[in-house]
Amino acid sequence: MPPDRVELLAQSIVTLRRLADSFLSDVNTSRDNVPSTIRRTSKELLLSISVLLPKLEAARELAAAGEHFNSPIAHRPRCDKCDDS
Numbered sequence: 001m002p003p004d005r006v007e008l009l010a011q012s013i014v015t016l017r018r019l020a021d022s023f024l025s026d027v028n029t030s031r032d033n034v035p036s037t038i039r040r041t042s043k044e045l046l047l048s049i050s051v052l053l054p055k056l057e058a059a060r061e062l063a064a065a066g067e068h069f070n071s072p073i074a075h076r077p078r079c080d081k082c083d084d085s
């Protein structure tokens with residue numbers, strides 16, 4: 001994988017961590033200073049980021065090692081009885 005993708009993944013990870021810190025401050029700020037809708041949305045976004053970060057970190061490690069991406073989703077056995085649409 002080209003080195004620019006490794007750098008892009010690294011930058012994305014740093015940016016998402018900074019974004020997570022921002023959302024975390026909204027969650028941890030007193031209820032009087034941050035509306036409940038913003039706190040709830042921030043919690044949901046933190047959850048999304050917490051799922052995405054480990055995947056991006058794994059992708060960065062693979063890219064840095066020069067390995068090809070072999071998505072387990074792309075290679076899982078197909079179910080003949082399931083509808084993939």
